[in-house]
Structures are given as C-alpha cells and as structure tokens.
Amino acid sequence: MSFDWPVYHLGVIDSTNTEAQRRAKAGQIENCWLVAEAQTAGRGRLQRPWLSSSGNLFSTAFFREPGGISVAARLPFATALAVSDMAAIVAPGAAVRLKWPNDARVDQAKLSGILIETGGQGQDFWVAAGIGINVTESPEGTGQAATCIHALRGDTLVSAEDVLSVLRETFARRLEQARQSFEPLREDWLKAAEGLGQTVRVNVSDSPVVGVFEDMAQDGALILRLPNGERQMIRAGDVSLVGRT
The missing domain is CATH 2.30.30.100 (SH3 type barrels.)
Known part of the structure; x- marks a missing residue:
C-alpha cells in the first residue's frame, strides 16, 4: 500500500502533479509519493493557484489504478477523508469538516487543497492525487479563510515530514476502501460533511x-x-x- 511506496523529494519545482504528468508521458509510471519543498506553479481544482508557503506540505500520490476511472471518481472523497483522518491524529482537537467535494476545513477555514488528475488507459491508467496541506502557515490572499496544523495544535512541534508520514498511512487505508466499494466511503464522508441538512x-x-x-x-x-x-x-x-x- 501507499505507506510503503517510495517518497521522492524534488526540491523546488512547478508542481508535484505536473511532475507526475511528466513522468507518465515519459512512461515512468510508478507507485510513489512526489514531494516538493516549494512549488512555483501549484494549482488546485478548476485550475486555481495554490499558494505554496515554505514549511507546508506539497505532495502527490502517483500510482497505477487497476480499477480505472470508476475508482478514480471516488478518490476526491477518499483523499479528503484521508486528510481528515490525518488531522485527527496530529491535531486531535480539531473538528475537521468536509466541504463537497474535497475540501477539508475547520470552522470554515481551509486546511488542505486536493487535485485528482488521471491519464492513460488499461494497465497504464494512472492517478495523480495532489494533496497540499497547510502545516506551518495559513496562506493569505486566497479569497477564503485558511488554517494550518500548527494553529490547530497550538504549537510548532509537527513538521511537514511528520504530517506526510501519517498521511501516507491514512491515504493507503482510504485508497483500499475506495477500491472495494463506494458506499462505505460515502457513508463516512457524509458523517463529516459540512452543511448537510443546511x-x-x-x-x-x-x-x-x-x-x-x-x-x-x-x-x-x-x-x-x-x-x-x-x-x-x-x-x-x-x-x-x-x-x-
């Protein structure tokens, strides 16, 4: 599972998802994590820029998906749950809610950004699950409130590497759940849904x-x-x- 996949630290690059696309085009599809120290062209859903403050986590889980597009369609929800699971471990006092389809927020402040991209076909169908998490800083000027792990914990003891270590395990569990069936994943997501009934x-x-x-x-x-x-x-x-x- 993905907690055993190798982690490649890439330094400063444009974006980890873009690097995954480059590797896929070159035929270098490998189950792995791509992690940047900083991104110069990070992006989120609908091609919105993702501000890449130093000390935060910029990562992509890059992998072959034997279940194809049907499993990939579940991954925005699975990945948001993986972030929520991670936060419950590293910042246990934080009440993370999930805004449809894949924002993880605390008191309406955004903790992470998720971008799922796919390509290829058959045995070469691949997924790039981009996950940015505010660890040390809450970006400003994004048009919405943001928070970070340090603010939620009330200390600075956790690093981006610590967060990644936990995220790799929670993502592995949620990926396996997504591959099995959508219904249990859907039920878990709804339990944490922001705005349900409102x-x-x-x-x-x-x-x-x-x-x-x-x-x-x-x-x-x-x-x-x-x-x-x-x-x-x-x-x-x-x-x-x-x-x-």
Whole structure:
C-alpha cells in the first residue's frame, strides 16, 4: 500500500502533479509519493493557484489504478477523508469538516487543497492525487479563510515530514476502501460533511443554485432540495453555506 511506496523529494519545482504528468508521458509510471519543498506553479481544482508557503506540505500520490476511472471518481472523497483522518491524529482537537467535494476545513477555514488528475488507459491508467496541506502557515490572499496544523495544535512541534508520514498511512487505508466499494466511503464522508441538512449555494457555471444539502448520490453528486421541493443533482460547482464562505 501507499505507506510503503517510495517518497521522492524534488526540491523546488512547478508542481508535484505536473511532475507526475511528466513522468507518465515519459512512461515512468510508478507507485510513489512526489514531494516538493516549494512549488512555483501549484494549482488546485478548476485550475486555481495554490499558494505554496515554505514549511507546508506539497505532495502527490502517483500510482497505477487497476480499477480505472470508476475508482478514480471516488478518490476526491477518499483523499479528503484521508486528510481528515490525518488531522485527527496530529491535531486531535480539531473538528475537521468536509466541504463537497474535497475540501477539508475547520470552522470554515481551509486546511488542505486536493487535485485528482488521471491519464492513460488499461494497465497504464494512472492517478495523480495532489494533496497540499497547510502545516506551518495559513496562506493569505486566497479569497477564503485558511488554517494550518500548527494553529490547530497550538504549537510548532509537527513538521511537514511528520504530517506526510501519517498521511501516507491514512491515504493507503482510504485508497483500499475506495477500491472495494463506494458506499462505505460515502457513508463516512457524509458523517463529516459540512452543511448537510443546511441551505447552501452552489455556483454552477457562474449561475448560483440555492437549496438544502440533502444527500450525496451513489456517483458522488451533490443532492439539493430546491425551494420548490424538487431535487437537483450537481456534479460540479463551488459550494458555500448561505451567509458564510
């Protein structure tokens, strides 16, 4: 499993996911972790920049996925749960909630960024699970509140390497769960879901949809109960609690 995969420390690079893509194009697909000291072009979901403050964790789990796209589609949720599991170990007082589809937050402040990318086909189908975690610093100027492991712990005793060591194990467990079935993963995710049962706003192609976050579908879609009583499934968009960010 992934806690046994080799870890490659890459120094300062553009981004660990971009490095994974380069390796895949060169035919160098290997189950491993790619870790940067800093990133000059880190990115998140929807190609948003991910600010790479020194001392934080910038990593990608790069691996062949025999289950193909069906398993890969579960990984945003599995990876968010792995981050939550990690935080429960290294910052046990933190109440991490998961904002659909894959943000890990504490009191509406973002702790991590996750970007799942895939490529190839058949035996060469690969996944790059990019995971950035705020360990020592909470980036500013991102347009949303952020937090970090040091702030959640109230001390500076944990390093990015310490966080990675725990994350490798929690990710391995959640990856195995994702490969088995989505339903137990879905149930675990819903237990930690931010905004479940509350009114949320989802920006879908710049058009806001407001409704009560009622459930998550078997394919991971967000299920909203609209004001007119109808249910709507949303498969891509930015979610915010009404009255919050």
